[in-house]
Amino acid sequence: MTTQHLTQSHLYIRLSGLIIQTIALVTLLTGCQSRVSDQQLKAWHQEAVAENDRLTQIQSADLSKNWRLTVQGQVNTPLTLTWPQIQASAKDSFNSLKPYPDSPSTPSNFRGISVNSLLDRAGVQAGATEVTIVASDAYYATMPLREFVRQEGLLAIEENGKPIRRTDGGPLHLVFNHGAKDQEVKAVRNEWVYYVTHLIIGTEPLRLKVGNAKTLNRFDLEKLPRHTMTTFVGYKIGWSAEPVKLVGVKLKDVLDSLNLQLPTNALIKVHRKAMIPKEAQKTVVLSADILKSCDVMLAYGWGPEAQNIPASKGGPLTLAYGKNCTSDAVKNLAWLPFVESITVEPEVKP
Numbered sequence: 638m639t640t641q642h643l644t645q646s647h648l649y650i651r652l653s654g655l656i657i658q659t660i661a662l663v664t665l666l667t668g669c670q671s672r673v674s675d676q677q678l679k680a681w682h683q684e685a686v687a688e689n690d691r692l693t694q695i696q697s698a699d700l701s702k703n704w705r706l707t708v709q710g711q712v713n714t715p716l717t718l719t720w721p722q723i724q725a726s727a728k729d730s731f732n733s734l735k736p737y738p739d740s741p742s743t744p745s746n747f748r749g750i751s752v753n754s755l756l757d758r759a760g761v762q763a764g765a766t767e768v769t770i771v772a773s774d775a776y777y778a779t780m781p782l783r784e785f786v787r788q789e790g791l792l793a794i795e796e797n798g799k800p801i802r803r804t805d806g807g808p809l810h811l812v813f814n815h816g817a818k819d820q821e822v823k824a825v826r827n828e829w830v831y832y833v834t835h836l837i838i839g840t841e842p843l844r845l846k847v848g849n850a851k852t853l854n855r856f857d858l859e860k861l862p863r864h865t866m867t868t869f870v871g872y873k874i875g876w877s878a879e880p881v882k883l884v885g886v887k888l889k890d891v892l893d894s895l896n897l898q899l900p901t902n903a904l905i906k907v908h909r910k911a912m913i914p915k916e917a918q919k920t921v922v923l924s925a926d927i928l929k930s931c932d933v934m935l936a937y938g939w940g941p942e943a944q945n946i947p948a949s950k951g952g953p954l955t956l957a958y959g960k961n962c963t964s965d966a967v968k969n970l971a972w973l974p975f976v977e978s979i980t981v982e983p984e985v986k987p
Contacts, residue, residue, distance in 0.1 A: 713760030871972030932959030
């Protein structure tokens with residue numbers, strides 16, 4: 638299990654407090670009243686566990702009702718499925734061992750959507766060799782498409798007949814079909830992904846929507862002054878722990894090219910790929926003043942040959958910051974993979 642996927646464990650702890658409180662009550666009662674039988678203690682414990690499960694399932698249902706799954710990238714027909722459509726398509730199942738250290742030694746039964754069926758519906762284009770799985774908590778993982786197919790990737794909504802709780806990776810958990818071969822189980826541990834929202838086949842074409850003005854592509858960005866810098870990438874997935882040459886354009890030049898005259902109080906919001914468009918947690922907010930003194934960059938290439946940034950590295954477009962961005966206002970800003978749109982508040986028209 639990845640560190641990113643442990644961030645929701647507090648939900649279980651909070652709900653399991655009901656069990657702890659019940660056990661504490663039982664302990665108090667047994668100290669005051671010796672006639673409480675072992676059978677009664679067991680019954681109380683079972684009631685507490687059942688209530689904990691009930692509350693957790695309610696919470697999971699609330700989270701899942703607005704869930705979306707998007708299949709995009711190098712496909713003929715991009716797909717977006719709502720939760721009812723996901724449920725209706727979840728017709729596949731298998732038994733598989735889970736790869737986590739504390740998992741049971743017996744297989745679990747998973748039911749969900751075969752990724753192979755989604756790939757057939759979307760139509761994978763020639764040349765696509767990888768699939769990148771994006772989760773709602775900003776984690777993503779990439780694996781060869783052939784391995785994805787060979788291991789029968791399944792977007793599971795149920796485990797052993799019950800909806801998968803948020804604390805267990807739900808409502809949509811990517812799992813694989815493998816048996817008792819311990820090495821095979823360990824090999825795919827990082828590819829079992831919690832909270833799946835997107836499957837990116839290969840790398841999608843660069844498209845950047847700027848307010849209501851225009852959607853820009855790679856050709857549009859290459860018309861602008863080229864900006865390069867060599868630096869450590871601010872997010873680690875897909876990148877080495879060494880400085881990398883990035884190629885792209887300054888955010889200021891993008892806005893200037895569209896004749897957007899920013900007032901001094903303007904806020905520029907850069908949005909990454911998200912299940913809910915322009916979700917606050919997937920957005921970086923910049924003041925207009927920052928762009929005057931800091932090389933805020935949209936990178937579309939990397940390395941000596943300025944090759945395209947693939948989805949496995951958070952491409953095709955990423956938000957980066959130059960070495961001259963030293964103010965406290967910038968130091969804590971996140972680098973963003975999968976940049977898709979920019980908005981300006983208050984809205985500025987060309």
